[in-house]
Amino acid sequence: MTTREIVKITRRGMITIPLGLRKKFNLKIGSSVALIEDEGKLTLIPLKDVEALREEFISKKEMAEIIDQTDKEEMELE
Amino acid sequence: MQIICIDTGVLSIYFSKDITKEVSDLIDKVKKGIVEAHILKPVLVEVFHHLCRVKGLDFAKTTIVSFMNQVPFKEIDLNTPLIIKAGTLKCQNPKKLSYIDCMCIAYALNMKIPLHTTEKTLNKLAGTNLQNLKTVKYSFID
Numbered sequence: 027m028t029t030r031e032i033v034k035i036t037r038r039g040m041i042t043i044p045l046g047l048r049k050k051f052n053l054k055i056g057s058s059v060a061l062i063e064d065e066g067k068l069t070l071i072p073l074k075d076v077e078a079l080r081e082e083f084i085s086k087k088e089m090a091e092i093i094d095q096t097d098k099e100e101m102e103l104e
Numbered sequence: 105m106q107i108i109c110i111d112t113g114v115l116s117i118y119f120s121k122d123i124t125k126e127v128s129d130l131i132d133k134v135k136k137g138i139v140e141a142h143i144l145k146p147v148l149v150e151v152f153h154h155l156c157r158v159k160g161l162d163f164a165k166t167t168i169v170s171f172m173n174q175v176p177f178k179e180i181d182l183n184t185p186l187i188i189k190a191g192t193l194k195c196q197n198p199k200k201l202s203y204i205d206c207m208c209i210a211y212a213l214n215m216k217i218p219l220h221t222t223e224k225t226l227n228k229l230a231g232t233n234l235q236n237l238k239t240v241k242y243s244f245i246d
Binding site for chain 1: 113117119123150159163167170173174199244245
């Protein structure tokens with residue numbers, strides 16, 4: 027499901043996130059999302075426990091290389 | 105409560121698979137309210153960029169917003185004294201310090217708080233007040 031979903035806002039300002047999207051983004055009862063305003067759009071960002079994301083992070087060595095690379099690029103731009 | 109400033113490198117270790125014990129312990133102290141961490145907003149932009157570069161935009165958004173929601177640090181805006189001191193440092197060390205390094209150093213000096221950093225040579229740089237800079241150093245290597 028990558029297309030748009032239309033939902034209605036209730037009197038109390040609530041919306042229902044369609045089941046397909048809840049499954050896709052692993053949104054369960056009690057999950058938190060952040061609402062971020064972005065150039066006239068309202069973006070919904072699922073929040074996760076940072077520790078649960080840790081396995082998806084890259085290693086310190088790789089991170090240090092990225093930092094070195096971006097530092098060099100920044101200095102070249104200046 | 106001790107107040108500290110955290111730079112991009114330390115946060116980048118936090119956002120690594122093999123986080124060091126030192127950084128893990130530091131963030132635990134921040135979560136428990138033992139230490140008050142101040143992070144400049146431009147630092148968050150830089151960390152977001154690093155995450156985005158390797159893991160994509162959606163991952164960077166989720167990671168940064170989750171971090172901001174779960175770790176009770178203080179987000180720091182630029183102000184006039186900070187602009188002047190950071191600009192002065194950049195002027196004195198144009199090829200050795202990035203703009204964000206300058207902002208972090210300037211903030212730590214103005215606030216008289218220690219800068220928790222991965223930079224190794226900050227105290228050897230040009231700048232009249234750098235001898236006053238207190239640093240706590242972290243390494244990407246265990």
